[in-house]
Amino acid sequence: LHERSTYATTVKVIMCAKLLTVTQSTSVDDGFSLRTDRHLRYLPVVEYGKLVRLFSIGDLLKAVMDDQRKLIDQLQQYIAS
Structure with missing residues (x-):
């Protein structure tokens, strides 16, 4: 809020001008990077102009x-065989 009053400040004043969204085909790595780089708490997933998920x-x-766990399991199986 940058020292603004929570009672007197409207959402319009503090929100992003352009909503950043991804699609269901966006990779987890790309979504993670976007969320981290832009300091986003939530990343909207939009398909055909409709919100699918946050x-x-x-x-x-x-x-x-989950991906790292699968990789670790595969490497352990490879080493054990």
Whole structure:
């Protein structure tokens, strides 16, 4: 809010002028980078002009961790065989 009053300030004054969105085909890495670079709490997923989902940092971290877990499992199986 940059020292503005929460009661007197409208959302229009503090919101982004252009809403940043992704599509369902956007990679998790690209979404994660965009969210991090732009300091976004949520990343709207839009298809055909309609909101499909809001991704949070938790959603993106979970996807990254799941990918890393799969890779670790594959490497352990490779090493064990």
